[in-house]
Amino acid sequence: MSLADGFKDALSCWCSGVSVVTTKSTDGLMYGLTVSSFSSLSLDPPLILVCIDNRNRFPAMVEEAGGFAVSILHHEQQAASNYFARPGRLPTPDFTEIEGDWTDSGQPVVKGAMAWLACEVHQQIEAGDHTIVIGRVVETFASEGEPLLYYRRAYRSVAT
Template identity: 35%
Template sequence: MSELITAPSVDPRIFRDVLGTFVTGVTVVTTCDVDGVKHGLTANSFSSVSLDPPLILWCQATTSKSYPAFRDNEHFAINILAHDQSSLSRHFAKASEDKFGGIDHAPGIGGAPLLHGTAASLECVKVAAYPCGDHMVYIGQVARLSRSSRAPLAYCAGRYLSAPPRVEDEHDMLTEHR
């Protein structure tokens, strides 16, 4: 077993800047609270965990206003934003009483809102939640998913990037023609 080696101190700003050099996709994670009020937040702390069963993870600050809604609901959706949806990312990154006013969306499994025009979406059932530092790590099993042909939005060093357009491969062509 390896021993945890701790540095005398790691400057939080430098740590954040170093993590910012890693290019990520941009998602809006959504759910509903016990009263049916819709909640959503921008997150790039999203990753695949397992193909069989299909599991993903995402992380949320426990200080987030929407933390109780995500903590208490068994369903959430991961909306993977498309290349031209940086304004949607900024919208869901800000605190607001009604984040869904004027936003095109439809209800997904468990009422979790699915945003229109995204590159993809994954509707999940929460199977685990783990407290880690100042965040909660949620593991979700994918119950339903969809993908468009739109290129995804990416983020690096505090800036939005447009990912290159998707190139259709033989698998995509077979899937689209069924």
């Protein structure tokens, strides 16, 4: 097995949640993509991070917009994950196929998400073929329920 295939295979053993990162440009267009590379980073100040492919428009959009949100998907939101992972989607004036909401700080979030965090852009660090987008959390929401999981290249649910 090549190093590249072994790298992907090893990482597929890391179970994660599924989130959608969203932002709204200064000219009013919103865009989001499905992301499993979400992580908490710091408590004081409250920082989180996501790692985004450099070919994606998100890092440039958030640089200009100054903020973004992370929606942590509920286990019944596979359709939202698939939609926001579809290649080639363009920014749109509002949510289209998947319903959305807007936070008090003006960030778009996925409607029905189990939790969300609205952020100001804190820092962006290019590393390899991805950019680490670090957000300073300004607003949060959380609810009960079970999260959507991603493990071994497939969606999973929590089995307790």
